[in-house]
Amino acid sequence: MELGLQTFASSSSGNSYLIKSENTNIILDMGLGIKKMKEKLQDAEISPDEISAVLLTHEHIDHVRSLGALVRQEGNVAVYATRGTIDALIERNPDLSRALFVPVTGGKAFDVGDIRVMPFNVSHDTAEPVAYAFEKNGHRAAVVTDTGFVSDEIFENIKDADLLVLEANHERNILLYGRYPYNLKHRILSDLGHLSNEAAAECLVRILARLGGKKVPRVLLAHLSKENNTPEQAYITVKNILEEEGFYVGKDLELEVVDREETGRFLAV
Numbered sequence: 001m002e003l004g005l006q007t008f009a010s011s012s013s014g015n016s017y018l019i020k021s022e023n024t025n026i027i028l029d030m031g032l033g034i035k036k037m038k039e040k041l042q043d044a045e046i047s048p049d050e051i052s053a054v055l056l057t058h059e060h061i062d063h064v065r066s067l068g069a070l071v072r073q074e075g076n077v078a079v080y081a082t083r084g085t086i087d088a089l090i091e092r093n094p095d096l097s098r099a100l101f102v103p104v105t106g107g108k109a110f111d112v113g114d115i116r117v118m119p120f121n122v123s124h125d126t127a128e129p130v131a132y133a134f135e136k137n138g139h140r141a142a143v144v145t146d147t148g149f150v151s152d153e154i155f156e157n158i159k160d161a162d163l164l165v166l167e168a169n170h171e172r173n174i175l176l177y178g179r180y181p182y183n184l185k186h187r188i189l190s191d192l193g194h195l196s197n198e199a200a201a202e203c204l205v206r207i208l209a210r211l212g213g214k215k216v217p218r219v220l221l222a223h224l225s226k227e228n229n230t231p232e233q234a235y236i237t238v239k240n241i242l243e244e245e246g247f248y249v250g251k252d253l254e255l256e257v258v259d260r261e262e263t264g265r266f267l268a269v
Contacts, residue, residue: 002219003115003136004268005163006193008040010034010145010222011260015063016047017143017165018266020135024052024113028132029144031062043263048074053102053112054083057122057146058129059088059233068093071100080104080112084128107153120157122147124177125192133157139269145169145223148191150203159207161217166203168221169194170228171237174260178228194223197234199240208247216251218267220257231257 008016008244014031018040025046030037040046042198048070054077067089070077080102081089090096096129104110105126106121119130124146131154133142142158145167175185175196188194195203200221207217221234234255239249249255258264 002269003141004140004145004266005134005141005143005165006266007076007165007220007222007258007264008037008042009261009263010165010258011224011226012062013226014065014262015145015223016040018046019115019141019143019242020046021114021136024051024114024115024116025050026134027051029057029063030054030066030070031064032066033072034066037070037149040263044266047049048077051077051078053078055104055117055119055132056085056223058124058126059085059132060126062147070094078102078112080110080117080119082106082128082130085110085126104130107203118157120153121151121153123149123191124152125187125190129156133161134219135142141165141269143165143222145195147195148193150195150199150206155203159210160215163216163218163220163267165220165222166200167195167223168200168229168238168257169223170196170225170233171233172196172198175225175228180227188228194253195220196224196238197229198241199214200234201238204238204242205245205247208242208252209245213252216253218254218256218269220256220258220264222259224260227259231259232240
């Protein structure tokens with residue numbers, strides 16, 4: 001195994017992923033409670049002291065819920081985040097020491113063990129949000145959620161991924177005609193909000209057109225809204241838009257939907 005990924009949870013209630021090689025264990029976001037987080041690690045046969053690093057995308061609670069507890073219990077864990085995210089976390093949690101964090105910058109790669117990590121900027125209503133791509137020996141995985149649109153920078157970092165976790169937060173019409181208040185609908189639909197099923201599909205069309213059949217990426221649709229989406233809706237909307245553009249699941253890409261709370265199967269690339 002060169003590189004692999006496992007989803008622990010992906011929703012507005014909590015987000016966390018495992019990215020690993022034979023020698024390195026990276027936790028991307030810690031949005032679950034510490035008890036649940038430890039259960040997920042135990043299921044993955046990883047003890048907390050075997051975590052090589054924790055990477056944070058931004059400071060929203062559904063991405064950092066158990067960070068403080070982990071730091072208190074495992075004080076030697078390296079926590080990587082942007083300076084904006086670090087400042088926001090310390091402002092909210094003064095007990096967190098700045099010495100715990102390793103600052104990262106969008107567009108500047110670094111190594112965690114034998115995995116090359118590339119943070120890149122996304123568009124979300126937080127201090128300095130990023131997503132991450134991971135690479136080892138030419139194998140590449142990327143996780144992109146919590147962004148209002150797919151910028152050129154995002155696209156450049158995910159266009160060649162063998163494995164892509166991509167946000168499909170809501171079905172646009174379900175959100176528009178649903179019971180959310182106007183200000184929340186506006187936030188989600190804005191450039192600082194979340195990707196819709198339709199936006200995810202449009203991104204995948206661009207990727208597949210660029211690949212031209214040279215590889216068949218595996219795509220996981222993630223961060224689904226409980227209120228404004230379903231796994232079935234996300235899958236069929238994305239599948240239909242892809243087919244309208246001449247791309248087919250099973251031929252041009254592998255496509256599945258991440259469970260909001262259950263641990264996904266480990267996927268190697």
